[in-house]
Amino acid sequence: MMKTQSVDTAIDAKSFEAIAQLAYSESGLQLAAEKMSMIQSRLRHRLRALDIPNFENYSAFVCSEDGRHERRHMISALTTNVSHFFREKHHFDVLQKCVVNDFLPRLRSGDRVRIWSAGCSNGQEALSIAMSLLEAVPDIDEMDIRILATDIDANVVQFAKAATYPDRLISGIPEELLQKYFSRKREKEETVFCANSKLLNLVRFNELNLLSKWPMKQSMDVIFCRNVVIYFDTETQNRLWPRFHQILNPNGYLFLGHSERIADPQASGFETDGPTTYRPMNSANQTSSASKGK
Ligand SMILES: C[S@@+](CC[C@H](N)C(=O)[O-])C[C@H]1O[C@@H](n2cnc3c(N)ncnc32)[C@H](O)[C@@H]1O
Structure with a gap:
């Protein structure tokens, strides 16, 4: 049976920067440095899903040609989707x-x-x-x-x-x-x-x-x-x-x-x-x- 690697959950500054730049160019989303821990927790499940052990490897993958499909999952994880009926009536x-x-x-x-x-x-x-x-x-x-x-x-x-x-x-x-x-x-x-x-x-x-x-x-x-x-x-x-x-x-x-x-x-x-x-x-x-x- 394949063993799922444990995820080193801390995001380093360089990986954060690469992910933030990618999110900006793909979708216009601005990820401020203060939101680093929020970004980390929103993306952690993607590392687990891909069996990637740390953010360094994840950022390299998602920025690569092979990571094209993953970019959509990343954007989905990073967007804020809060809404409600008849908001601002x-x-x-x-x-x-x-x-x-x-x-x-x-x-x-x-x-x-x-x-x-x-x-x-x-x-x-x-x-x-x-x-x-x-x-x-x-x-x-x-x-x-x-x-x-x-x-x-x-x-x-x-x-x-x-x-x-x-x-x-x-x-x-x-x-x-x-x-x-x-x-x-x-x-x-x-x-x-x-x-x-x-x-x-x-x-x-x-x-x-x-x-x-x-x-x-x-x-x-x-x-x-x-x-x-x-x-x-x-x-x-x-x-x-x-x-x-x-x-x-x-x-x-x-x-x-x-x-x-x-x-x-x-x-x-x-x-x-x-x-x-x-x-x-x-x-x-x-x-x-x-x-x-x-
Ligand atoms: C906070 S929700 C707002 C929903 C609704 N308009 C409202 O006011 O309740 C923001 C939505 O914008 C979407 N969004 C963010 N960047 C986008 C982009 N570049 N193109 C299209 N939709 C985007 C997000 O996925 C998210 O679902």
Whole structure:
């Protein structure tokens, strides 16, 4: 029988530096030196899974050509996936107003509407969007409206696709909505809540690294990118804003997390429209600021 080697759990500074650089170039994640012991504990199970005895060997492997597959596991272990239903509820209120005032007339005239949950984690954000849409317009799922939900972490995308939530992950869903959109069942001796097809038909979950090329052909009407860029440095954030601007419809919305801001919204063509809410500057605004500069 093969003996599993014991893991020398301490991460040395050189290995940490190599892993931090790799995480940054692969995913934009910034791993501060103060987080060294957290990184160590998050990656320890990867060393065990690969039967690698220390971080020196692990960092050499994960940075090598052969470590390509392991990089995905490493990023998955390093990302923070905390999320909950109806987190920062004010954005869902804005969304519902937008559904009634803007989307519905457009959908009824045959237009399509696309919403993107970028950095969707376990799917709570995308399903909260779906519930908000259906609560605003109960037959909206029969119209051309879809939610694209993406994340770099393959594990959370797989979890989101299964859409089965244990008790501890459903906080935030009002009881009435839980009854309406989820079915309750027993699984492995615990009660779980499965999202129903009315919700799931509205959402597509996919893996996507925000730093890579985006395959989407259609423009977006709303982008939720909340509690994601907080892990990126300013340079990475500043490269992202113009890309969001480019893919967003002129009347669209970009929602960020409570502690995230676009440092210079105008520079990337956005204007603030409420707390952590941005909209593309309209052409009238752009003309007026341009003429002010003359
Ligand atoms: C804290 S969760 C936020 C989830 C949800 N948006 C919310 O606000 O509750 C951050 C998510 O961003 C994802 N993430 C981090 N870097 C990413 C990248 N480069 N591309 C796509 N997703 C990324 C992580 O995997 C994680 O699931």
